[in-house]
Amino acid sequence: MATQLLTNGSPLYTTKDSFSGEDGAIPVLDYSKLVSSDPSLRSLAVHDMGRACIDYGCFIVTNHAIPDTVIKRPIDKLFEFFDLPEDEKRKYDHKDPTDLIRWGKGNLNHVSREFVKMAVHPTFHCASSPPGFSEILQEYTHKVRELGIELLGGISTALGLERDYIEKKMNLKSGYDFFTANDYPSRQHSENRIGQFAHIDPSLIILIIQNVSGGLQVEHNGKWLNVNLKPDWIFVNVADHLEYKSALHRVVVNNEVRRATLPLFLGPSLDTVVSPAPEFTDNGRSPAYLGITYKQYLEYNNFHVIDGKSCLNQIRL
Numbered sequence: 001m002a003t004q005l006l007t008n009g010s011p012l013y014t015t016k017d018s019f020s021g022e023d024g025a026i027p028v029l030d031y032s033k034l035v036s037s038d039p040s041l042r043s044l045a046v047h048d049m050g051r052a053c054i055d056y057g058c059f060i061v062t063n064h065a066i067p068d069t070v071i072k073r074p075i076d077k078l079f080e081f082f083d084l085p086e087d088e089k090r091k092y093d094h095k096d097p098t099d100l101i102r103w104g105k106g107n108l109n110h111v112s113r114e115f116v117k118m119a120v121h122p123t124f125h126c127a128s129s130p131p132g133f134s135e136i137l138q139e140y141t142h143k144v145r146e147l148g149i150e151l152l153g154g155i156s157t158a159l160g161l162e163r164d165y166i167e168k169k170m171n172l173k174s175g176y177d178f179f180t181a182n183d184y185p186s187r188q189h190s191e192n193r194i195g196q197f198a199h200i201d202p203s204l205i206i207l208i209i210q211n212v213s214g215g216l217q218v219e220h221n222g223k224w225l226n227v228n229l230k231p232d233w234i235f236v237n238v239a240d241h242l243e244y245k246s247a248l249h250r251v252v253v254n255n256e257v258r259r260a261t262l263p264l265f266l267g268p269s270l271d272t273v274v275s276p277a278p279e280f281t282d283n284g285r286s287p288a289y290l291g292i293t294y295k296q297y298l299e300y301n302n303f304h305v306i307d308g309k310s311c312l313n314q315i316r317l
């Protein structure tokens with residue numbers, strides 16, 4: 001299979017590639033410790049989170065306070081959305097990356113994936129069907145956003161900055177957040193093995209829930225690790241706009257059953273100029289990146305990733 005041709009010679013896929021990942025230990029963060037009233041538990045959690053960001057660029061959150069139903073309901077609604085007649089979904093089949101709701105279906109170049117992107121903050125947009133989708137997604141957005149901001153507070157602290165440093169500098173009150181919900185067929189019903197090519201994401205962090213484990217893999221020290229999650233666990237990916245270590249990841253179509261995922265991309269406000277923080281460029285260390293607004297970045301990026309390449313290369317100095 002000439003997969004190299006597809007990725008234009010990128011070494012990310014070769015004909016020798018194995019799609020089976022290894023079961024490695026992705027760091028797990030006990031969220032209840034991060035928000036504990038005990039300062040020593042809190043600082044341990046912050047330390048562990050900082051290490052996870054540096055070593056893996058991702059971690060799993062357990063013991064958060066989001067109820068199971070608030071996690072399960074949006075996934076059920078997603079299946080209802082993806083099961084709608086194609087004509088109905090086609091009204092969101094826009095080519096313009098700035099559209100606030102965008103549907104698409106990849107069934108070429110070894111990829112099997114259907115997706116819908118919806119911008120949900122500072123203004124909330126959701127497909128009008130199925131009934132109840134909007135209310136359920138809004139409730140979930142509200143809860144997961146709160147969790148994400150709390151995690152960014154922990155990350156700020158781990159960096160030795162004020163707890164609300166990222167929140168303030170990135171103007172998260174008017175932060176631009178969007179979902180890309182994904183629907184991957186089961187292995188038996190797919191000709192293709194790829195759900196998403198290896199890529200790095202824009203935004204600060206991405207919080208992912210899913211109906212079933214299997215398929216998402218993260219690169220760590222040259223190996224692909226399977227991300228195995230219990231149903232109420234949330235997977236957090238560190239993304240380009242933190243550039244702690246943006247986790248390279250991919251999706252393999254590898255499940256016995258159809259799999260839906262709901263990643264929330266938590267970002268700065270669109271007009272925030274993101275550039276290396278002065279705290280990291282003092283003492284003669286020159287900035288490694290050009291400052292650009294989040295909006296410009298997403299536009300360069302066609303609002304997402306381009307076949308495994310990070311847009312960071314375009315602004316590296």
Ligand SMILES: O=C(O)CCC(=O)C(=O)O
Pocket residue numbers: 180182196201208215216249251261263
């Ligand atoms: O569906 C997944 O498991 C990951 C999704 C992802 O990486 C993305 O949408 O950027």
Ligand SMILES: [Fe+2]
Pocket residue numbers: 199200201249
């Ligand atoms: Fe991604």
